[in-house]
Amino acid sequence: MADVAKLAGVSGQTVSRVVNGNDRVTAATRLKVEAAMQQLGYRANIAARALATGRFGTIGVVMFNLSAVLNVRIVEAVVTGAQARGYSVSVAVVDGPTEKDVRAAVRGLTDRAVDGVIVIEARVLDTPHLRLPEEVPLVIADSRAAHKHPTFGMDEAAGARAAVDHLLGLGHATVHHVAGPAGSNPAQRRRAAWQRQLKRSGRAVPPPVAGDWSPRSGYDAALRLLADDGVTAVFAANDQMAVGVLRAAAELGRRVPGDLSVVGFDDLDFAPFLTPPLTTVRQDLETVGRRCVEHLIARIEEPRGAGVPQPASRFVRPELIVRASTAPPPAGRR
Amino acid sequence: MADVAKLAGVSGQTVSRVVNGNDRVTAATRLKVEAAMQQLGYRANIAARALATGRFGTIGVVMFNLSAVLNVRIVEAVVTGAQARGYSVSVAVVDGPTEKDVRAAVRGLTDRAVDGVIVIEARVLDTPHLRLPEEVPLVIADSRAAHKHPTFGMDEAAGARAAVDHLLGLGHATVHHVAGPAGSNPAQRRRAAWQRQLKRSGRAVPPPVAGDWSPRSGYDAALRLLADDGVTAVFAANDQMAVGVLRAAAELGRRVPGDLSVVGFDDLDFAPFLTPPLTTVRQDLETVGRRCVEHLIARIEEPRGAGVPQPASRFVRPELIVRASTAPPPAGRR
């Protein structure tokens, strides 16, 4: 920077002003400085700036497991949004599902230099009400509001209700559920909503079978479920497990949707092209991610919290996409 | 840090030594300092450290599109590996496929404070031989070696050859190809290897139909392809498009594998549970990611390049997984 200043015949402070844009600098000086920067290939040292300002221009994302499609889509939206606002994104993956692990990850990130943190809380923690360091603004991407921190997510209960209502509306006596893993928040919520909706409709609540999100687990679960001839409708907690359910049905000679209706969750891109095309609940994770960053950056840049508009809604409504995998139950059943 | 030093009754430098581990400090002083740090809740300011040392403890990942399954798996391996070595990871997503865009992203990242960069080069660039800033070590995750920079990837040609050989071995006269988008490197390579292998085997090379990796595009491509009754074997450039192919076959009343054999690429987790289970080429992206980080970190910590062992192999061999979607052609055809 000193070199640039000398070459341009100005003080270092003026260079700094030019670099940071909007200060009061004459057009003429600005041009001189810019020419000098160009000529010398000057690039600001961000560590020095961070040291002087205490800001880093980076936001951190904490998550369990990057490869869950769900999470990635949020992360991608976060990265895109952050980049658009001039922030970079640091990603941390947490091992265990304890609050301690999450807290450590957040600390690691703040130690590391971030101005704010987004936690994608996909796992059920040992402590139900996550309490995290508050050195920097923090936003949680999750599907419930029971946090101390601002939270954005999907209204997964609404999605599960829509799935159940759709199947009951077709005339099925009840709906069986292939649940996600017990340790997963979305899984818990989808399961709870399924159960509540059945009860509310006065139907029997069959015991759910839990999988682990993988197609294989959906397959295994369905083999058990379909041992009972009376099962006519299955709601799988995600599309991947639904694939397994379809496969099991095929192997057992149950025709979908003739003998069995199947509903998934997520609307992954292959859902319309399965055999048969899958009725499922579409999730708009991009919006969730976008809202998280926007809110976070607003908080970062307006630390008092004033001027940070409350978003219209913290929970995005999913949408039921009806395809060929659902139909009325076979004649003779209800 | 000064406070810690005062409380522990030592100099700041000694605190620094304790924080950075391995220097020569008496066990007694170390304990005193650690107690003081604990008591004061001291946490090093990473910006100051970076300013003093010129190192950041961060590596950057540049990619087109985070949501491609392929890339995510690499990124996840990179993040995990980096974390294990005490580095954090900054992610940048590039818009366009020009070398300029990539270079800008790398610059942005290095401006931003990274000690090294991994570029996941999934797109075909305008300039075939990527030339990037060399301010920091840089590793490319790609499937060819034609770079100025160290490169790790899959031997995708071997995968495509295996797919073709498998189908020809079953007795198919030739193999049709649903290719990935022209702008994609892996797509190009899979297509080229498919074509070469057919030629080498003295078979006709039917014109490939290009998709865009999505199940929908595979479906569309297959509809066109299967208009010709003579098509008995299709090699799709990824599993998602293979899903679309299976769907199209079902709609057209072609039985798989009775009338038509289908091979995919990637072995995504749903592949064994499609109807029928999909023969495909398994990719070990985790190993690719791991090798990238390991090599990069070695370079970062040993800048002279000495002592950085050349990896056993820069290209991981994929594996053909044979499942029920492939069989000999219907009787009467070849």
Add this chain to the structure above:
DNA sequence: CGGATCTATGTTTGCGCTAACTTAGGCGTG
């Protein structure tokens, strides 16, 4: 047992930048 050698610690300095203050000149107003 004295000098060389080592070890644990302290001191000084500067990494590159920006916040906060200061200065110098230009302008308008009464």
Add this chain to the structure above:
DNA sequence: CACGCCTAAGTTAGCGCAAACATAGATCCG
């Protein structure tokens, strides 16, 4: 025309840490 006020620039002083050098005491050896 004198005064204050505004604007564009310069000056000063750290931000918190680690590298490099300095020092004092301990250890070793012939």
